[in-house]
Amino acid sequence: xxxxxxxxxxxxxxxxxxxxxxxxxxxxxxxxxxxxxxxxxxxxxxxxxxxxxxxxxxxxxxxxxxxxxxxxxxxxxxxxxxxxxxxxxxxxxxxxxxxxxxxxxxxxxxxxxxxxxxxxxxxxxxxxxxxxxxxxxxxxxxxxxxxxxxxxxxxxxxxxxxxxxxxxxxxxxxxxxxxxxxxxxxxxxxxxxxxxxxxxxxxxxx
Amino acid sequence: xxxxxxxxxxxxxxxxxxxxxxxxxxxxxxxxxxxxxxxxxxxxxxxxxxxxxxxxxxxxxxxxxxxxxxxxxxxxxxxxxxxxxxxxxxxxxxxxxxxxxxxxxxxxxxxxxxxxxxxxxxxxxxxxxxxxxxxxxxxxxxxxxxxxxxxxxxxxxxxxxxxxxxxxxxxxxxxxxxxxxxxxxxxxxxxxxxxxxxxxxxxxxxxxxxxxxxxxxxxxxxxxxxxxxxxxxxxxxxxxxxxxxxxxxxxxxxxxxxxxxxxxxxxxxxxxxxxxxxxxxxxxxxxxxxxxxxxxxx
Numbered sequence: 001x002x003x004x005x006x007x008x009x010x011x012x013x014x015x016x017x018x019x020x021x022x023x024x025x026x027x028x029x030x031x032x033x034x035x036x037x038x039x040x041x042x043x044x045x046x047x048x049x050x051x052x053x054x055x056x057x058x059x060x061x062x063x064x065x066x067x068x069x070x071x072x073x074x075x076x077x078x079x080x081x082x083x084x085x086x087x088x089x090x091x092x093x094x095x096x097x098x099x100x101x102x103x104x105x106x107x108x109x110x111x112x113x114x115x116x117x118x119x120x121x122x123x124x125x126x127x128x129x130x131x132x133x134x135x136x137x138x139x140x141x142x143x144x145x146x147x148x149x150x151x152x153x154x155x156x157x158x159x160x161x162x163x164x165x166x167x168x169x170x171x172x173x174x175x176x177x178x179x180x181x182x183x184x185x186x187x188x189x190x191x192x193x194x195x196x197x198x199x200x201x202x203x204x205x206x
Numbered sequence: 207x208x209x210x211x212x213x214x215x216x217x218x219x220x221x222x223x224x225x226x227x228x229x230x231x232x233x234x235x236x237x238x239x240x241x242x243x244x245x246x247x248x249x250x251x252x253x254x255x256x257x258x259x260x261x262x263x264x265x266x267x268x269x270x271x272x273x274x275x276x277x278x279x280x281x282x283x284x285x286x287x288x289x290x291x292x293x294x295x296x297x298x299x300x301x302x303x304x305x306x307x308x309x310x311x312x313x314x315x316x317x318x319x320x321x322x323x324x325x326x327x328x329x330x331x332x333x334x335x336x337x338x339x340x341x342x343x344x345x346x347x348x349x350x351x352x353x354x355x356x357x358x359x360x361x362x363x364x365x366x367x368x369x370x371x372x373x374x375x376x377x378x379x380x381x382x383x384x385x386x387x388x389x390x391x392x393x394x395x396x397x398x399x400x401x402x403x404x405x406x407x408x409x410x411x412x413x414x415x416x417x418x419x420x421x422x423x424x425x426x427x428x429x430x431x432x433x434x435x436x437x438x439x440x441x442x443x444x445x446x447x448x449x450x451x452x453x454x455x456x457x458x459x460x461x462x463x464x465x466x467x468x469x470x471x472x473x474x475x476x477x478x479x480x481x482x483x484x485x486x487x488x489x490x491x492x493x494x495x496x497x498x499x500x501x502x503x504x
Binding site: 025044045048075076078079080081082084085086094098099101102103105106110115116117118119120121123124125127128131132133135142160161164165167168169170171172174175180182183184187188190191192193194195196198199 | 218222223224228250255257265270314317319324368371406410412448452455492493
């Protein structure tokens with residue numbers, strides 16, 4: 001268990017709802033859920049969620065901390081915003097799901113090898129290197145995330161797709177060597193570091 | 207001077223050699239024809255789109271958008287920011303709204319921005335190119351410039367998610383937006399008002415991390431286009447375009463289908479209808495060729 005997770009368990013001992021309200025993006029809305037289930041029925045990957053949003057909201061109120069934070073559910077959000085526009089009480093459900101995923105990851109509770117959690121981190125690291133996404137390296141990192149052997153297999157399986165994209169000039173081998181990026185990368189990285197510090201201090205204080 | 211002028215946020219996937227470089231090329235052509243001048247935001251950065259949340263939490267993510275808006279305010283003052291990518295538009299507009307609602311949050315972002323010697327005043331409207339076409343140019347004016355009507359082409363207008371939800375375009379319904387169909391009709395093609403998958407999610411970024419689950423829903427999007435007699439699908443969104451076009455081989459292999467459905471951008475339709483050639487319209491960027499458009503563009 002990560003130190004931060006232990007600290008949060010200590011602090012909020014019997015009140016998971018309070019913990020979510022204080023630390024999760026838009027968490028203050030959770031208690032407003034009226035359990036109609038429209039979000040769950042509207043979710044494009046809904047049938048694959050171990051617990052669809054409506055259940056997640058009730059589980060938070062019921063104090064099911066481990067079950068919620070270690071769930072794969074919120075990592076299946078495609079950010080389609082169907083739930084947001086259909087919710088009768090206009091809860092920002094998409095943001096709450098992102099917030100729960102982000103918070104669970106900070107506490108080290110994300111299930112091992114969860115593919116979207118891994119991809120999300122790969123994406124962030126890729127983007128932070130030069131301030132813009134390098135699509136070629138993003139694809140390669142994803143193929144090779146489970147080791148060299150699997151990477152070669154994945155790359156072979158997707159060879160035709162890659163060739164198609166190259167032919168259409170929608171993928172470029174030149175991106176492997178450098179590629180696009182912002183000029184003031186040091187300013188951008190300092191800025192993000194500061195934003196992370198501000199956020200960490202708030203989490204500490206909550 | 208151009209009739210319309212905006213501060214332009216093209217986004218990562220629009221760059222040369224990236225997955226929607228064909229969107230940018232056709233947008234450039236379209237804007238030449240419509241007398242729209244786009245001033246790229248100098249040194250813009252990635253918005254972290256809808257998948258960055260696992261690596262970056264809310265303040266770092268939104269500070270990325272704050273930097274772009276601040277750069278735009280400094281270098282392209284008094285110009286609306288216009289994005290062509292659905293996720294760029296959404297992330298930027300979402301951040302701008304969050305900063306507007308919460309003064310402390312804006313202050314925190316400005317503390318971070320100071321590290322890059324920038325300051326956000328956050329007065330700039332954040333708009334999508336589709337809004338420019340509808341609100342600033344208008345369907346009638348769009349139709350009046352057509353030189354080669356796209357006659358006889360049946361086009362399934364696939365709006366997707368984020369060029370619709372959560373902000374909406376032109377105050378239209380989230381469940382049945384009509385703007386893409388109206389554009390298609392304005393260009394002389396045949397829209398398909400009964401295309402029931404017009405706002406179905408394609409899986410978005412999860413097409414990479416959950417390919418089987420995503421391709422199952424992509425299959426439905428293409429199947430419905432065939433069922434409605436479409437010659438091609440048109441979309442405003444770069445990720446929708448890529449997801450629905452490039453996995454058709456994989457879907458055919460898995461499901462025994464014989465899909466070969468072209469997926470194009472509205473900007474390509476407009477470029478061709480305004481008389482430009484296939485290269486200017488970036489039709490060479492198709493993996494599945496849009497033959498009926500190529501024939502007109504000849």
